[in-house]
Amino acid sequence: MRPRGYVGVVGPGSATAEQVQQAVTVGRLLAEQGLVVVTGGLGGVMAGAARGCTEAGGTSLGLLPGDDRAAANPHLSVTVPTGLGEMRNALLVRACDAVIAVGNSWGTVSEIALAARTGVPVVLLGGLRLFDEVPVADHDVRAPRHAASPEDAVAAVLTDLGLERSPAREGGESAYDGWVLGVDGARGGWTGALLPSAGRGTVRLVAGPDLDTLVSRARAGCEVRLVAVDTPVGLPDTGRRQADVLVRRRLGRRGSSVFATPVRDALAAESYAEARRISVARTGGTSLAAQSYALRRAILDVDGYVRSKDPERVPVVEVHPELCFAVMAGAPLDSSKKTVEGVHEREGLLLAQGVRLPSGVALDRRGADDLLDAAAAAWSAARVVRGEAVRHPELPERFSDGIDAAIWV
Template sequence: MRVVGVDGCRGGWVAVAYDVETGTLTPHFHTPFQEVLDAYPDAVAIGVDIPIGLSEREPRACDLEARKVLRWKRSAVFPAPDPRLLDAATYEDANARSRALTGKGVSLAAFGIFPKVAEVNRLLTSELQHRVVEVHPEVSFWALAGRRPMTHHKSKPEGYEERRMLLAAELRHSLWTRKDAFSLARPAQPDDLLDATVAAWTARRVAEGRAGRLPADPALDARKLRMEIVY
């Protein structure tokens, strides 16, 4: 059985294919997202670190619940964008339109993922969502660590090692040193690689019927996509 974890990175997407029987982990860089879907037609489940299913008028319950469980790491959860803003050409345009529509602005970090959110949600259907699910790496690491948020920031060497050790113990795979990870799926960064790997771990849980969900009973967006974070 093969499952895949995917994380957005500079210039595209890093995917880690996980062969559950052999324990093999294979990273690869892809662009655009359609290439990810085409590359793994036999994957039983694909976990993607990107909002799937978008709300126009209120925060998604899955984002609120993720922030709650992550406690001191709650800032790792960016609010999913209002779908009416995804065609904004500039940050200034997105921010002004958001204030006009909702009374709130948009952070620069949140605006940075708009193109990838639009790309994935354009391709996803309710049927495809049975196989392609939204994950949040920090929520998955929280679950992997016995419902404890990570201590260190993922981009720091100690944060990389904290996450690598959790995954290595669970997957029975030594995984990559931070130094080696820089060259495995360029231009993806080491933390992108671990995020994709924990997304693959989550995809395995989906395939085996063991995954948790935030919230337990998700709402649907206007396109009938479930607004949920799977872990």
């Protein structure tokens, strides 16, 4: 999507916790409106705005005062080491269509003054009243405005730039496309990863004992457009699903990660022995693996959600994390997701796609692979929403449940 504008977010590097949180919110709201966030690239307010922008899947630009790119905060999409020192403040202001100042410092004051003097709209968040006393005698000068909250500040910028909130794109889509939820099984239920539909950003982690609870918790804080689960969607009555056969074949050496989906009646059996008997009868002699039967509760949970008549139900597609990672890498992975090497390889592939886990997540603990799988599922869900995904098979199968059976990536 072409950016709707460039908005500078300026403020002290040694900001208070409240100022940083305000900057995070400002960055997120700007990104949701399709605006590029421009900062000085360092810490405090600058890092907060970049972080909020990244979490919403937006683009953030950091104009560093020095010539060391390593000095940039880790949340930026693009960094430019200007080597200009304090003169980079003027470059930042001239690069922006509007500026939001969160808090104040001497550097921030200079940026506000430069913006006002050159007619760039400025919104002040943080109560700085110094500029209220400066007369506006020149037609080129634009007096700064005050805002009481991040929401008010962003609304003021949209007004100054003549932009409507979340306008329609070509084709009628909203400029802000909401979120997708990737889901993987975990101890005690499900783990979920929320990702902006743009397919980039820091995921938000959620958990729940069942799929309905998980989705409800995810929707409590944002609009969820699509759910992608690493669990069969569409259960066969007899034989094997083409989705499983095709993905197993495509994964080659990692194909063993694809379990054959049990026939529906086998999942209804109360014992493993009975399930095996039904499977042999319905598949022409193929027994049911214990590992597949162990997934019975999870499969039926997803099936119940997908077949629900609730009009508020979020659409669900099936994905396979190892297939997701294979597509990211260009080939099936050699490493196992249960090894340290495998965990780091998968994290690196996600990072290369612009998908980050939240700071503080320990990837050396049990269940780290579930978090990575959920994030990969969210990545595929975003591809589905954007019309970039493919499915296996291309023409989904349908069984007696009437549900499209296909694995997306």
